[in-house]
Amino acid sequence: MPTALVIGHSKTAGLRRLGPWFNEQGLDYEVKFGGDGLPESLDGYAALIVLGGAPLPYEDDRFPWLPATRALTRQAIDGQIPMLGICLGGQLLAYVGGGTVEHRKLQPEHGITPITLDAAAADDPLFSVLPEFFPMTENHVDHITSLPAEAVLLAHSDRSPVQGFRLGDRAWGLQFHPEVSAANIAAWDADDIRDVEHDGFNWEEVLRRNSVYDAENTKLAEAFARRFADIVLQAR
Template sequence: MESAVTALVVQNTPYGGPERWGDWLAEGGVRVEVVRGDVGEALPARLAHDALIVLGGAYLPDDDERAPWLPAVRALMSQALDRNVPVFGICLGGQMLAQVAGGRVAAEHGEPEFGSTALTLLPDAAQDPLFAGLPTRPTAMENHVDAIVRLPDGARWLASSERCPYQAFRVGQAAWGVQFHPEIGPDRIPHWPAGRLERYGVDPAELYRRAVLEDPAAAPTWREVALRFAARVRDQR
């Protein structure tokens, strides 16, 4: 019997699990195995899964003093890139992909983004295996103050937003990074630290209202991306 197709998911914060993407990937035939660096779970030294997904967290990709498991995550990311194993990096994970592949990330760069945010797909998205044919102005959940400031050489730039240019990109043929959170819905907003939002003059109630309004259109878009990623993982196995 053929073994299950699996993706290693690295979780970096207590409320930063795979959420809806876990269900959507399972729907697409890929089982997720979550390892939590934030609670001291050991990451494997060698990537033996069919895909790597790195989730978000309130760290820079090399914030090793506060998050001592990050060197192991970067090593797994490098292995995946070297071996053309499918990768999907979300928020911190997307920033890590950019940095490991030769780009640059800056702390508290530009204007922060929170809640449901309009994106613009760029010309390279039209030929991308995950982004082709999506709505040209989808919305997605954001929760970041740090940002990618330079993409790796040769990366395909797929999406931008008004405040943050590098919202989605692809490295090589099988590694995607996004600044936004395609895995979460409006129900995550009440768990965000209120003090952090207040620091930037953001009203959590308004964030939630807008996200609830826009999620019925956003969720099917990011489900489609998750299913396409799952198909890519299965095909490359």
């Protein structure tokens, strides 16, 4: 079974619900915590998936494996190896391509958030499975404030001008988290809740919104995951 390299920025990071959907579609995956070391190349891997994390994509002093992650991202772009960058992973893709990522330049987003597709999404191999308006989970204070010149904008929200984009034919960056379910959010710890409330969000309202949109969110996240797996399999 073709295997995707998944880079996590904490030892507990994982694909969550995306993993079983990938497997059912015929795509396997291997999660590596960047702090334990990363492969020098994508040889033998059918795709690259970079998960979210705390730093900006260039804060190498905080996360010293970021240079290796950026190098693998560049390999994916240049080699047309399918890539999915989620949150920090999407910011890394934008940064490697020449875009700009900034800390608290725009308003933060937490919990289920309404996202709107841009016109180019209608013809995009991945984003075309989504409706014009869709709910996905957010949890970030950093934003992509400008895309690489050759990138194609695919989605935005009220607070984030970039929620999804494509760079080249097979690399996608997301600001949202298709892997995160309502149950995952409900399990956030006291520190997470404090951060959310510090940013002006009411925690009970966050939980209510997650519950209201959970079924729709799950259905769309599954379609999105299975389409990405199909793209990887067709690229081989």
